[in-house]
Amino acid sequence: MAARSPRKGGFRDKTAAKIDEIAERREQRRLAHEQQKVYREKQAARNQAEGRGGDVDFQRLIEDWRYSRGTEQLPHTASTNVKINIVARKRPIGSKEVERCDYDSVTVLNPQVVVHYPKMKVDGITKYLENQTFQFDHVS
8 A cells, every 4th residue: 555645735734834833933932032031131231330220121011101102191180260289299219219229110191190010920920010090180
């Protein structure tokens, strides 16, 4: 009995194509992971040279969130008939906070203040941000 050769477009050809596709995606993921690792190392070195410490991944998440939101400033509330205005000011990070490797985790989008809480998923690897928004009459 002679061995059968796989037919074009047959089951074996589709399986081989699928295996090649999976291998290609794996290589792309590995390359992206390696690039991200190099970027994190460069960012950590840059932060240390600037005297800033802290978790580079959380800082990147906060920067990405800020970049995605842009500068969405809302107009001030009219204070014509209002006797009391609630105003908040975000202070800069102090030198003791910098020594403790703290970083800026508050974003001001007038009249809102967004506090970013760095969190980790149950797996202990995946990092994400939880954001809490506060509304005021004016924020600076």
